[in-house]
Structure formats: C-alpha cells, structure tokens
Amino acid sequence: MIEVKKVNKSFTLFNQNNAKITVFKNLNFEVNPGEIVALKGPSGIGKSSILKMIYGSYIIDKGAIIINNKNIATLSAQEILKLRKTSIGYVSQFLKVIPRISALDVIMEPLLNSGDNKNNAYKKSIKLLKELNIEKNLWHLSPLTFSGGEQQRINIARGFIKDLPYLLLDEPTASLDSRNRDIIINLIKAKSNRGVSIIGIFHDEYSRKKLNVREIDLNIETKH
C-alpha cells in the first residue's frame, strides 16, 4: 500500500526572482495492493511531481509518503536506493538512453543489478521483448535510434522486468499505436492482478476505462 499523507510541495526558483510555486497543500490519498490509481488533471498540476516524490527524486516539503512502513520523506539516500531496488518500479515519460547500450542490456540491467544471473535475466528479457512486439533485429541495437513508440516500450520493459510491489507509470501508453497500447494495458492488468499497487498518469480515456482505474482528480484534491 502507498499512503500519501498531508503532503505539501512547492518549488522556489532562486534564479527567477525567488518565485515560489506551490504545487500541493495537504495532499492525501492511498493506493491499495492490486489497485490502479490514475492521477487526473491538466498539465502542470503536479501529476508527475507526485510520482517523483514517491520515487524519491523530488523532495517532500511536509507530510509523509509511506511505503513498506517506511516514510520516503525521512529516508536517507542509501535507504531510498535500497527501497527502489527492492520495491519500486518507475516508468518515466521518456527513456533515458545511454549510447552504445543495446535494448536487451537496458532491460536486463535492473535484474543483473539485483543479483539475478545472466542466463535468467536474458530469458526473461527476451520473453518481454517478444510480448512487447519489438522486432528481433532491434534487440541488440541501442534504443537511441528507435522510434518514440519503440523507445517507450523498451522503457516499459525495463520498468516491468522485475516483480516489484509498487509501480509508478508516467504516461506509459502515450506515443503508442492502438495495438501496442492494448499490449501494455494487458501487462499493467497482469501486474495489478498479482497485487501490485499501481499509480499512473494515463492521458487517454480508453486506457483508464480498460484498466478500470480509480481516478484521483487533482483539480479537486488541490483546491484548498
């Protein structure tokens, strides 16, 4: 379960006349195991910020985010690194591509980093690449030259390859055609059926419906 409790978040832009942008005041919600929560609201309202606070890449100004009985707001850097490794999958909006590393290696890496053996990691990754419809001749190439949709699927594969209890998805179905979108939707459903707590940003009504999400409207949540 993910619990977001009385969270405040603002940004101070020192180099732009100390402008202070308040994103959330007293934000509260929770995500139960097996549940898919969709964050809803116009762009700029802070949907991605919530995912980043849960992942620990944005500071939580006030309040608590509880995962595995641990409060992200007060964990040290190495505790967050450990929690990410053992518990949190994060699919960012764009794949951060590293030159010269093949798509297959990008996907295998999270498994290898947590001590899985190479053979096992290879088999799992190949299976996922096939499920995601990535053509075989691309597996050993750097995703740098892939199309947006292909990159996005590699990104999803990297985030989905491990069995983790929490998944954060930042527009996983954007830039995909309808066939690939359905494949991703089914993968997300499968995770949810296995009890994973999922919180995501889904730009299209279709995905939200198919995934049977519980919507959290940030327009309402952030009206103070």
Place this chain on the structure above:
Amino acid sequence: MIIPLLKVTNLSKSYDNIVGCKNISMSLYPGEVLGIVGESGSGKTTLINCLSGNLEPDRGKIIFNINNKETDFLNISESEKRKFIRTDLAFVHQNPRDGLRLNVSAGGNIGEKLMSVGYRHYGNIRSLATKWVNKVEIDKSRIDDLPITFSGGMLQRLQIAKNLITSPNVIFMDEPTGGLDVSVQARVLDLIRSLVNELNLTVIIVSHDLAVIRLLADKMIVMKNGTVIESGLSDQVLEDPQQEYTQLLVSSVLQV
C-alpha cells in the same frame, strides 16, 4: 545495519590562508558511486586528494571500513598508509599520462601494478594483464606497444585497467572523461559504467559534467567555496535542487 565503507567527518584543508575544503562530512557505502560537482576552485580535487592520501588534511577524520576492518586513515603510520593506498585504493587521473608510465609497455604498466601488490609469477601477471586489456576493449595485439602509440581514449582505458586490476575497494576518478573527444567520452563512460555494474565497484568521481554524474553516480555532493552546499540522490539533486547555486548549475546545462 550496513557500515559505511568510508566515513568522513569535518575534514578541512587550507593552503596558507586559502580554503581548499572546509568541514566536509560524508559517508559512502559499498557499491555506491558518489559524484562530486562544483566549479573550478570549489575544492573538489582537494577533497579527493585528501581522501586518497595524496594530500594531508589539516583537520578531520577519515575512516575506511573494509571487510569489517577499520582503518583510521589519518592516524596510521606512513608505511601502513602506503600499503593501504596501494592495495585498497585506486586513482584514475584526468590525464592518463599522469597515471601511466609512457616509456613502459601497456602490459608492463599493468604488470607493475600487480607486482606492487605482491604478484610474482610472470605467467599469471601476463594472463591477467591480457584479460584486463581485453576487458577495456584494447586489442591484445597492442599489449607490448608503448602507451605513446595509443590514442587518448585508449590511454584512458589503459589507465582504468591498471587501476582496477588489483580489485581496489575504493576508486577515485578525477574528471576521467575530461580531456577526451565527445565520441571517445561516450565509450569511456560506458566502459566505466559497465565495470561499475559488473564488479560492484565503490567509486568517488569528480566531474563538472552533470550528464556524467547523472549517468554514473547514485549520490552526489555539490561543492562551492570549499564546502558542501547540497547533497543527496543524484536524480533528486539534479531534478529538484534546493540551493540557489545548484539550481544555477542545473539550469545552465545546454540541451542538445
């Protein structure tokens, strides 16, 4: 409870009355990569020179804890310190010419390092050297060539091999890709990254290039005027910087 591999407390070093670094405290855990960023003169190099034994700090504590053995780095005898530096630490210089002997063959450079930690059998040294030359993507037919015949990127890869071959516990890197062409840089970075993952290395890397830090470092510290002004997870410091200077650094990076 994991014990930090390296724990630094209130470390200070001045040059006459110029501050090198001041009251630095930090911890590094096994398998972590720590990035140090900051402008020229901010104290990055002074800090890693103190930590790696190249400079004697004025004040502070440096404690290494390797395989449950604690070493109070600033309070051991000179000979113990030399031995510790030789066997447990490694230093990759920005300019590979500072870390290699250019009039000794590539294999000889690596072999020397092995001999310094006690290897004596020529056959073993040769085969380990060959393995490592190969690991850093240098053709093994070049093992008997002098480094002066190598390109900048090859030299840097050779220096990395020389440093890693003895399995040091902490590796310091000072702008390891600083003097290289961009295309060569990517290859060296990539190599460092895969070695870090494969061998679970503990690394402290100094760079003024935030992209390098983002790619390699789990945690980072930002230095200014000799002090640490911000520290944390690399992605957190880069995406949500809390200090004015860090915001300026991050927002000054040109996007391609």
